[in-house]
Amino acid sequence: MPPSDVMVPDAELSVVRKSLPHDSAPRHVTGSAAYIDDIREPAGTLHIAPGYAPIAAGKITALDLDAVRTAPGVVAVMTADDIPGANDVSPKLLGDDPALAGDTIRFHGQVVFIVIAKTRDQARRATKKAKFTTVAETPIIDVDDATDLVLPDYAFIQGDPEAAIATAPRIFEDSFRVGGQEHFYLEGQIAMAVPGEAGEMLVYSSTQHPSEVQHLVSHALHVPSSAVTVEIRRMGGGFGGKESQASQWAVLAALAAAKTKRPCKMRLDRDDDMIMTGKRHDFRVDYRVGYDDEGLLQGVDVTFNARCGHSEDLSMGVVDRTMFHADNSYFYPQSRVLARRLRTNTCSNTAFRGFGGPQGMVFAERMMDQIAYRLGKDPLDVRKANFYRDGSRDRTPYGMQVTDNLLHELVAELETKCDYRARRAEITAWNAQSRILKRGLALTPIKFGISFTLMMLNQAGALVHLYRDGSLHLNHGGTEMGQGLFLKVAQVVAEEFGVDMGKVAITATRTDKVPNTSPTAASSGTDLNAMAALNACKIIKDRLFAFIEEKWQVPRSQVKFRDNQVLLGNRVMSLGELANAAYVDRVQLSSAGFYKTPTIAWDRDKAEGRPFFYFAYGASCTEVTIDTMTGEMKVDRIDVLHDVGKSLNPAIDIGQIEGGFVQGMGWLTTEELVWDKQGRLRTHAPSTYKIPAASDIPEHFKVELFESDGARVDTIYRSKAVGEPPLMLPISVFCAINNAVASVNPGTVPMLDAPATPEAIMKAVRAMTAGAD
């Protein structure tokens, strides 16, 4: 059923488009919003801690757990041999991600056994008593040393890039590194499993993908999916880190609960969490580019070498999205975009807000910078020249036509609003007289494709009940991790029934209410689930319309749901009165709703199709100052203009943009993952891994929503997805730092790697003057 072909005028909307606060905000601030660790534990609940071997690669030849078993409070110890069903937490059931490793260790931190004890402290302390005998192999840590692949190479090819580059007026080749990123959700990984009768298992899991947890638990316990229910009311942050990576802890909790027949809870310590779970993929990007004297691209040949870690996990989709965004906003006339997915003895890299897209886009922006500095042009001019244009320059490297291009008007508006040209002149003059401190400025665009590129995931279900008192119960397959999804979907339901938000009960995501759900990922949560909920509402309303027509002879065109009332011709009643009357007449007041994204298609084998329903656009301009003596950096000013279509909730959307910006800024600046030669992660706690703090954002941090008529396709109230795209806005921070480095020795091309830590900046600065003087 097409839900909303006709755009509703804003003036007729009473709940949608309002900046309502997060539905849980009063509970967040009073501490009464319950996360899984806050649920009152059933009597007799046991606690689980993981144990792992001291090596990153090799074999365990002997494992002595006697002292673990006899440690205070220990009830049971489990190893791989104790798993009744499949020992596999891989999202695709590939068997390469055991819940508990056997005798082969593939990364440092791979869980080998779990301790189940009366208290969490006892369980943690007992793990330290294990005695491993191992034969260590030399671990493969980074992509330079890796040769084994987790998946075959895959490429998009348009035209003859080799010939295009060879015949271009100018050519260069380059290689650079872009680092990974730890999610650092504030609530670490956690699950609690409560055994029921007849093999049933209720699992509370802090997961973005309850259905996958359900399936993996059922496989591990060797029970049908119908025996397993997964519930999640809210996560304390997810960012992709709880898409596939939440499953292992839920599976282990369920295994422990099945074995002990008692509720079991597993909450990872922060250090264990950071050591054991996957992160954003890091890359070495190698590329050749041909361009002309104006900076216009002729041919691009880029190879993305991704560190995937020890298993496949989500590396197919993640690195595909890197490829899908290797163009960012730019037309590549002829191109080859190749991805190589390398296996290493490190944690299995996974989904992280942007899902590989950011790394592809950083490449595109770095390439634009390089061309500009080679030509002595302002990087913004080179960027604009290469933008997609309607007509002949609108086809992406994967063959999809860009038909909703907002780049030109959006970037022009930001350029004016932030006073780019005048500031550029002022900064150039300032830098000429400042020896130690140098300022930099950059304005970068984003274009981000919306839809899961794995087509089957572009579906959602919802469940809406209307009770006899007029209150509504809302449930859907999306999960709440702070992004305001539950609020936005509830706004749509409240709008549909013309009631206040207080009439809509927001409820925990549960696999027994809405089955077979997709992960809350790919920025799709609202697009999919709000549409499914809207459809459920429309089904109930259709039944009410039929009932009204039969009982009161009022046609549906004369029935309005608004202001907490139902207007039926001349009659006015509350929603509760109508619901009760319908109930008495035996009208079903509950419905499931379903939605699947229309018009999209992608054939990966042929690399053909239209994978994205639409694109979200944005741009940001950042000014920084660097200290060329120490490499320190300070962000001085940020201006953002971002496209969310027509917003369902501007406050929530601005929150996503600001938060995404700062998270992406951390990825490109202070957040650095370091493994030692033995394959041990050395940055496994907030003391050593530095996400941005409050003082890292400048006082001038201005975020505006780009005004438009909304998405050009039929999205929910013409809004656009906002979860991931803003993560890439702070590429302007990185390019501004690059710009400041460039000012050290104008005419020399800066070579900055990401993250731009003080050390990376100092290295780039030193390279600018090496050989000079």
Next chain:
Amino acid sequence: MRESIRFVRQGKIVEIADLDPMATLLDHLRLTECATGTKEGCGEGDCGACTVAIGRSRGGKVVYEAVNSCIQLLGMVDGTEIVAVEDLASGDTLHPVQAAMVEKHGSQCGFCTPGFVMSIFALYQHSEGPVARGEINDWIAGNLCRCTGYKPIIDAALSVCEGPRADKYRAASADTAGLLDFLSDDKDIFIGDDTRFFAAPASVEGLAALYQKHPTAVIVAGGTDVGLWITKQLRDLPKIIHIGRVKGLDGIEDTGREVLIGATATYAKAEPYMRAIDPDLGELFRRIGSKQVRASGTVGGNVANGSPIGDTPPALIALGATMELRRGDRARALAVEDFYIEYGKQNRASGEFVTGLMVPKLKPGQVFRCYKITKRFDQDISSVMGAFRFTLDADSVIREARIAYGGMAGIPKRAKAAEAALHGTSIRDSAAWSNAFAALRLDFAPLDDHRASANYRAETAHALLGKALLEAAGTPTGRTRLIGRREEFTDAAE
């Protein structure tokens, strides 16, 4: 002798006699009280999700400070009031701090939110009238948020501080102070037996006797280091001696020539005295840990634990500070630089403890500079920390150079070759500078680690010495620094 601890919760006295010496305040709240509003984010005092406010009686009022409950030992809170996030609202009426957070959209996932609420609560109680944005950043530097990007949280803090300070804690301040005064006594606390105990002696003599009897006991001042031995290293610490109750040990005195800092004086208490010695010291102290860490952690503890990257020792060494140690009834003084022997090894006998520090103030002609280099400006541990004191005569000749670095060796250490290269040279003598830079390479052989490479450390040490010399020779810090500019401090003082 008292065999229990006592503190105030929600207006009532709580007394605990069966205290596990390693119990944390967070576990007490979450596991014993089942007050789950306070969250554990990292268990090491670095994310602030577990922040609570601790109230102490000061002159008939309660003064609140934010602390990380995850690394605060429960025994340490004896004699205080504990305020957690659930306590603030009155029925359905939110506390002004909470209301501002809702109004400004300051929460997304909400997990860090209770910690932010409590840090802003401490600021709200601490201040009167509007608060500058920079100060707000300091108050929440110890709270990490991964969702919001901080802007709405800063806006909430700005907004609530614009309003009047009127809440139930202000209204009850005198009563609560009275209750806390009632709890205050001069008794030694000892809970447990000779094999496993939590002790909090009330006098230096009591402390000295107890420590001499139990030299394997762990002395805890602020707990910002020892807390991690429990929560992260999972060490068993059966004997804990908390020195926070020792009378007279938390004092700070400015004698005119020097500042005397008692062993249990917190960073927060010492900060204004340090700032008065030199703005750079104030800036250094501002950047040590976070408000929460500075409210608990002590300068004495930072010196005593011998960390190679402790931030205060290089500054203290450059200033020529000395420390006082005591064992039984014998005391001795020692230059801070002589306390550090090698990594993990200090000049401290079994049963000996630090009682205080003596920090000389700057004399005319002395120029002091210090710089802390980190990946993130706030709440980060230095990759390199450099501190410099140049004594110049009337002709700008360097009569003495004291240069000390952290992060360059296994211990905080002086750069004696570089110092020698500068002695007797003009502060503007570029040839002498070059000699000093070259000498610096002889002074240190730094290590590679996750904070920085050896090469970066060596280059940064060079850069910091260069910066100190440039500034000492007259270059204004507006041209040499991104943050902590001295001209701003001067402006603010005028």
